Amino acid sequence: MTRVLFIVLLHDFLACFGHTYSFRELHVDGRRDGIGGDIDDKSFRILTKCFFNNAQYITLIYIVDNLQSEVVTDISTELTGFFHHRIQIPIKTFYELKDATTYNFNVPSDNRRDVLFITENINSLIQYLDKNQINITQWTATDNFFIIYIKSLKTRLYPNDYEVEYGELFQIIWTRYKILKVLILDNRRSSRFWHKTGTDIVTFNPFLKVGNIRGMVQLYSITDINIVCQRLDHLVDDLHGYPIGVTIFTAYPYAVPIRSKQMDSKSYGGVDGNSMNVAAQFMNFKPIIHRPKDKVKFGYKTEEGTYVGSIGDIVYGKSDIAFNSHYIRNYDNAEIQFVVPPVIYDAIVILVPKSQLIPRWMDLFECFSLTELFFLLGFYIISVCFSIFIKRYLGATINIYETVRIAVGILKMFLTIPIAGTKQLTSFSERIFVSSCLLVGVLIVTAIQVTLVTEISSPNYYPDINTLEQLEESGLPISTSYQNLVDIFNYSDSPIMTSLAKKVRLESNNYGIKERIAHKMDYAAVTTLSNAQHFLKRYTGPSDNPLLHAVRETPRGYFLSYVVPKHSPYVRHLNYVISVLIESGLVKKWNADQFWEHRLAVGHNHTRAEKSKLYAYSMNDLQTAFFVLASGLSCGVVAFIVEMMVAFKLFSWDG
Structure with a gap:
């Protein structure tokens, strides 16, 4: 639900009033309110419907220096009647009846409502936003700011003056809250806050460049309302090369570094790398790639309560997007959200030692x-x-x-x-x-x-471990290098799952455990089905016989997707880009390409090994045939001896 923050600025319009604080919810009955022609104007209805189309209710917040209760009541009555009858949205009101240097109220966050601010001047609003960092009213990047600014002075500003007048407010709103939709109605040429010839519309595009500075203040007239609504809804369509922080690291098989002299050393292939490249081209942003400084890959919440890895980069604002496929699961209530639909599905499998060869x-x-x-x-x-x-x-x-x-x-x-x-x-x-x-x-x-x-x-093996019950009976301890996979057996209360959950251990050296499983055969390891093929090909014996085996029964599986901060301004367009990639079959194609590239690389290495050392059959390979021949000859000898003995007895009886 997109929340809309609707701000009304009244400058030199309200007089002084007492110092009190109140909260009320306004309900308008069926009578016709005395709504003025300004609010009832058709163009104003179009603009408000454009901004408030998703709200279930509206919260009004008044922040003023010199308050007259009569004026506040009149404005509140008009706006309440308008939104109730014309837009059909109820209104709740907060207002501060004191000098706007401190603010005692805290507006609860609610993604069902839109917010309307009424304040006396720009400085009061900026001061409120500064104080709000302490009060912590949770404005998010999906909120929208609609500002109506009325000034009794009939002076006209030139286009450059609007940059000076509102540039600071726009920059604060963008840099602090990442709020995209910000609109100001400037009425300094009219005594009314909505006038066809006396009202200018001012918006802000943080992605456009003015010289070396990002962010452009743009001016429109009231007749351009449809254009303004359309452009505000499509701000993220073209980011104009805006730099966006991206966390991505090598994670086979979905994010594989591309080693080429013609390409950037930080380029990646696979599903994740190609998805990042397509999103950057489609949305026209410049990815600023970095890896987690704490050297933790996917990330988790530590015992101290902090987040590390790529999850920590997103939670603490170090990155805007984590373009490594993460498991879609709860990361200890981290302030993150996933790009939907999921990019791919991957099962969790257990690697165990391969059974011994049969003699x-x-x-x-x-x-x-x-x-x-x-x-x-x-x-x-x-x-x-x-x-x-x-x-x-x-x-x-x-x-x-x-x-x-x-x-x-x-x-x-x-x-x-x-x-x-x-x-x-x-x-x-x-x-x-x-x-x-x-x-x-x-x-x-x-x-x-x-x-x-x-x-x-062909080599023959003793039966492998293929069920979780057999895995439990084997008594092998189970290791994983990822904190998020420690609880893979905790979703069931069955005795087998409970026993397996007690055997899971967190190990830091992922490849060292695989070596130990292959050669010492005293451990099992947790991995994904996509990675299992890599490990099975990597760890082989002298005769290319596998040293690892993937248990067929999987404990669970996860959908995978990319991670962005909660209420990210880019998530809607990322959802669209990823859905197009999935529907077009490109994700499956990239995944298959990576699989075949790895298979060809493994086959190339095997071909080189075969050329360097040809394998010839030995007597050991034919020992079964000789065993059969020896058994047949032995049986023949025994049968011949028995026949001789029987014949000897028969002849002796005849004699």
């Missing part, structure tokens, strides 16, 4: 899962039973020896081992069945060969 000799047992083995066994048993059924149907006698012979025959067909006795298949049904078994055997043997080759040629 080569165990590859054979990893070829098929238990379900697949049971399926093959069941299919084999059904085939044997079906063969026995056919034999019985054809009238053959089935005993234990015949059953074993059939089972061995089916097994040979499944393994594509040459079989004898196919000429004995006199039945057409037997031939079809045997043909089917031979075809199935070819498929099974081919699948086994492909699986064996795949298992032998």
Whole structure:
């Protein structure tokens, strides 16, 4: 809600009155008020509707040196009746009935209301603004100042005189409160505060330059009301190269420094860097880039109650915009707001040590899962039973020896081992069945060969940690280098989340923890999904095998956006720029470009490493095949010994 500060300045118009203070809320009944033709003028209605279109109520504040209650009452009645009947907005009134050197009232901040000041002269208003730094009435950058200045002297000011008359007030309002919409109605040529030929409109554009000084006082006539309203609504469309403080630092993958001799050393790419460049071009401002002096990146609230990092830069006015994507969350009630819509979404993941490689000799047992083995066994048993059924149907006698012979025959067909006795298949049904078994055997043997080759040629690992429950059972302490991620497990009361929350530790050395996870395997770390890909590629073993693993189950995720001070004058246009970038698909495009650039860089490094050191297969890579061969030979030897023993006994019995 845009708040409008409406100031009426009455110079040499009010006389002295007593020293009291009061607060009242004025309600106007259904009677027709005696509103003068000046206030009821059509152009005045257009101007007030232009400024007060978002207000739910108006607060009147009178600050005068010599007060006449009759005059205040008349003005209050006229303005109240006008706003109630013509604009349909209720009014609350504060007024100070004493010398305007001290101010005892404090107007509460409320983004639902607009504010109307009535004061005797410019100096009284400036003095009030100076004293207000102690009284702390929270005027914000989204407030608007509408000033009506009436002076009984019918003297005419030249354009340069307006700069002298109002320049100081304009500069105070802009530099102290960053308030953009400031308008003064100057009526020194008329006895009434609104006159078509005797009223001048004075505005201020803080972005235009007069010589070497920023800020230009501009003069309009009453007939230019529509132009004035339009220009005041579009002041931020063109900042005319105005310098704006920007906090941005290297944060992969969204803010990546561009290293090029043709470009500024402080240029950035990625989503954040490109968004900053487009916003600077679209709004025509000059970004004054700096990094947090305390060397804390994203920032947080310390135990002493102060803010550090980029959040501190925004809270304490060191920067106007933080162009690093921040998590959209509550930063301990910091006076900040986020650019909307969010730029991107990123999940929080946990990096853990990669599981150990399975020994080569165990590859054979990893070829098929238990379900697949049971399926093959069941299919084999059904085939044997079906063969026995056919034999019985054809009238053959089935005993234990015949059953074993059939089972061995089916097994040979499944393994594509040459079989004898196919000429004995006199039945057409037997031939079809045997043909089917031979075809199935070819498929099974081919699948086994492909699986064996795949298992032998690629590394196999023990099961990784892929759920938060498994992470809790592992007992690994969890580290993070960002204060804002310490509470990632605190959003749930489940026993697993509570246990994980107790294991989170704050560490300053982010890359040192990743090294420890990769090599010592005694820690876990919190990171984002976008950064996880970088770490997985960075930490690899001698054979390019990964040393880190990202847990598939994520504890939570955040939308990310840019940070500005609360009630920033630039936030509305930044919202528009970012929404256009998102809707046009440029944000996704920049994010994808950065991903592929990193992938190509990693691939280039790997190519160079492969050229420098070619890898050849060794006997160690084929040890599984030799284990299988040794097992087969051993079984064959055992079977041969058993056959010799059986044959020896049979011969001995015959003798």
